[in-house]
Amino acid sequence: MNTYKKMNVTSEGDSLLGEIRVLDLADEKASFCSKLLGDMGASVIKVEKPGGDASRAIGPFLKNSPDPERSLFFYHNNTNKLGITLNLENSDGREVFCRLVRGTDIVIETFPPGYLKGLGLGFEVLSEQNPGLILVSVTGFGQSGPRTNQKSCDLVASAMGGQMYVSGSPSTPPLKPFGEQSYYTASLFAAVGMLLALRKRNRSGKGEHIDISLQEAATSTLEHVMIRYFYDHIIPERQGNLSWNNAFCIVPCKDGSILVTLLHQWETLVEWMDGEGMADDLIDERWSDEQYRLQHRDHIIEVLKRWTKTHSSRELFDSGQLMGFPWAPIHSPKEVLESPQLKARRFFEAIGHPEIGASLKYSGLPYKFSAPVLKQVRRAPLIGEDNVEVFQGQLGLTREEVQRLSSSGAI
Numbered sequence: 001m002n003t004y005k006k007m008n009v010t011s012e013g014d015s016l017l018g019e020i021r022v023l024d025l026a027d028e029k030a031s032f033c034s035k036l037l038g039d040m041g042a043s044v045i046k047v048e049k050p051g052g053d054a055s056r057a058i059g060p061f062l063k064n065s066p067d068p069e070r071s072l073f074f075y076h077n078n079t080n081k082l083g084i085t086l087n088l089e090n091s092d093g094r095e096v097f098c099r100l101v102r103g104t105d106i107v108i109e110t111f112p113p114g115y116l117k118g119l120g121l122g123f124e125v126l127s128e129q130n131p132g133l134i135l136v137s138v139t140g141f142g143q144s145g146p147r148t149n150q151k152s153c154d155l156v157a158s159a160m161g162g163q164m165y166v167s168g169s170p171s172t173p174p175l176k177p178f179g180e181q182s183y184y185t186a187s188l189f190a191a192v193g194m195l196l197a198l199r200k201r202n203r204s205g206k207g208e209h210i211d212i213s214l215q216e217a218a219t220s221t222l223e224h225v226m227i228r229y230f231y232d233h234i235i236p237e238r239q240g241n242l243s244w245n246n247a248f249c250i251v252p253c254k255d256g257s258i259l260v261t262l263l264h265q266w267e268t269l270v271e272w273m274d275g276e277g278m279a280d281d282l283i284d285e286r287w288s289d290e291q292y293r294l295q296h297r298d299h300i301i302e303v304l305k306r307w308t309k310t311h312s313s314r315e316l317f318d319s320g321q322l323m324g325f326p327w328a329p330i331h332s333p334k335e336v337l338e339s340p341q342l343k344a345r346r347f348f349e350a351i352g353h354p355e356i357g358a359s360l361k362y363s364g365l366p367y368k369f370s371a372p373v374l375k376q377v378r379r380a381p382l383i384g385e386d387n388v389e390v391f392q393g394q395l396g397l398t399r400e401e402v403q404r405l406s407s408s409g410a411i
Contacts, residue, residue: 015040015041015373016040016041016369016373017037017040017041017042018041018042018043020037020041020042020043020105020106020198021042021043021045021103021104021105021106022034022037022038022042022043022044022045022104022105022106022107022108023045023047023097023100023101023104023106023107023108024044024045024046024047024081024108025047025088025107025108025109025110025111026108026109026110026138027053027054027055027110028055028058028073028077028180028183029110029138029139029183029186029214030108030110030136030138030183030186030187030190030212031046031055031074031077031078031187032077032183032184032187033108033136033138033186033187033188033190033191033194034046034081034108035076035077035078035079035080035081036187036188036191037106037191037194038079038080038081039079039080039365040365040373041373042106043082044080044081044082045081045082045083045084045100045386045390046078046081046082046083046084046380046381047084047085047086047097048083048084048085048086048383048384049085049086049087049088050085050086050087050384050409050411051085051383052068052085052383053074055071055073055074055077056068056069056071056074056383057071058071058073058074059071059072059073060072060073062075062356068383069355069382069383070356074380075360075379075380076362076380077380078380078381079351079362079378079379079380080377080378081378081380081381082381082385082386082389082390083380083381083382083383083384083385083386084384084386084387084390084391084411085383085384085387085411086410086411087409087410087411088116088119088121089119090408090409090410091410092404092405092408092410093405093409093410093411094119094120094121096391096395096397096405096410096411097121098121098126098129099395100390100395101126101129101130101133102129102130103130104130104133105132105133105134105198106133106134106135106136106194106198107126107133107134107135107136108135108136108137108138108190108194109135109136109137109138110137110138110139111137111139112139112149112151113137113139113142113143113148113149114149123135123209127207130207131205131206131207132201132205132206132207133207134194134197134198134201134207134208134209134210135207135208135209135210136190136193136194136209136210136212137209137210137211137212138186138187138190138212138214139152139211139212139213139214140152140153140156140157140213140214140215141213141214141215142211142212142213142215142216143211144211147215152214152215154180154181154182154183154214155176156214156215157182157186157214157215157217157218158176158177158181158182158218159174159176160215160218161182161214161215161216161217161218161219161222162218162219162222162225162226163177163181163182163218163219163221163222164176164177165238166222166225166236166237166238166244167238168238168240169238169239169240169241170237170238170239170240172238172240174238175238181218181221182214182215182217182218183214185217185218185220185221186212186213186214186217189212189217189220190210190212193210193212194210197210224236224244224245225244242297242301246262246263246294246297247261247262247263247264248260248261248262249262249301249304250330251301251304251305251308252305252308252309253308253309253311253312253313253316254309254310254311254312254313255312255313255314256313256329256330256332257313257329257330258308258313258316258317258327258328258329258330259327259328259329259330260304260308260316260320260325260327261325261326261327262293262297262300262301262304263290263293263294264325264326265323265324265325266287266288266290266293267288268323268325269325270282270283270287272319272323273303273304273307276307276310278303278306278307278310279303279307280303280306281303282300282303287300313329313330314329316329317329337361345368346364347363347364347366348361348362348363348364349361349362349364350362351377351378351379352379353379355382360379384411387402387411388402391405391411
């Protein structure tokens with residue numbers, strides 16, 4: 001039964017998860033997960049240790065000024081959340097946490113397996129406080145197995161999950177995929193798992209402990225890599241800017257790079273290039289055989305490069321669209337931000353940061369509903385910014401109790 005008041009969030013239209021309450025104990029491994037729920041209208045409280053979460057030390061930083069209150073990484077992953085400080089290793093802190101749990105639907109955490117249980121806050125104990133609680137644990141290797149207690153991070157998950165092995169060029173060692181891909185993939189799976197658990201709870205009335213592994217999240221993205229090994233025992237090679245099935249390749253043009261097809265509508269492509277006198281020997285009959293083209297793809301790519309360098313990416317894209325080629329310019333972040341398509345759909349949204357006297361742009365919801373839904377309205381919280389609102393306004397503690405908790409190191 002809920003024992004504290006719901007946070008107030010300004011909304012536009014319906015709030016998709018407006019009745020759902022979340023306690024976010026996650027670090028950088030899964031803070032994006034609770035952000036997704038907050039973006040959909042859930043009431044999310046970011047719980048940090050006194051002094052702030054370690055993920056606040058992750059850059060880049062606003063104006064290249066390292067500070068726990070200026071981490072752009074933290075900003076991005078913690079919009080639409082209230083923020084409190086709470087020390088779970090303090091007995092008073094644990095008592096306050098249990099009171100919060102009684103009115104919470106979901107708790108998400110990224111502690112080492114067994115950490116919460118060691119504090120007397122394992123799933124069984126929390127379920128006694130709230131039988132409908134959904135606990136989501138995101139860890140390097142999951143809650144079971146021989147590596148469960150080993151340390152991990154995105155680099156480890158990418159390496160041991162198989163992503164890194166197939167990333168890079170044939171002439172290079174394995175390369176790490178850009179960004180913290182295992183963290184974001186795990187966060188997406190965790191969010192899906194939460195929504196399924198909420199649906200299941202509607203039928204059974206019981207909560208769930210969801211176990212998410214970074215390694216498994218990374219491996220789940222390998223699609224054709226694992227399928228080819230399962231059935232053909234083929235280990236795909238690193239192919240750099242060439243797609244796994246040789247269908248696409250990234251080539252240079254006048255103003256950057258473009259993704260082009262190598263085999264799609266071959267006759268049309270050669271005719272187009274030949275019309276500009278740049279098809280070289282690709283007009284010869286032997287190139288009509290697809291197997292021959294696959295065996296000599298490097299030559300095709302070299303001829304294509306000489307031709308694409310004479311055009312801008314916009315010219316190639318527009319002409320390719322008219323002829324049915326699924327080509328695409330490789331956009332820089334600046335070009336993405338200035339995309340007329342994304343502007344027309346109002347994808348990027350500005351969120352005010354009163355503490356710095358400015359607004360910063362954020363990515364919006366990547367899906368549209370026929371009826372308006374909650375929009376992003378709140379920047380990431382400052383350290384302990386909402387202690388008074390949550391502990392006094394929502395949990396009902398007195399000012400004196402909050403001061404005592406602060407003095408004891410509980411908050």
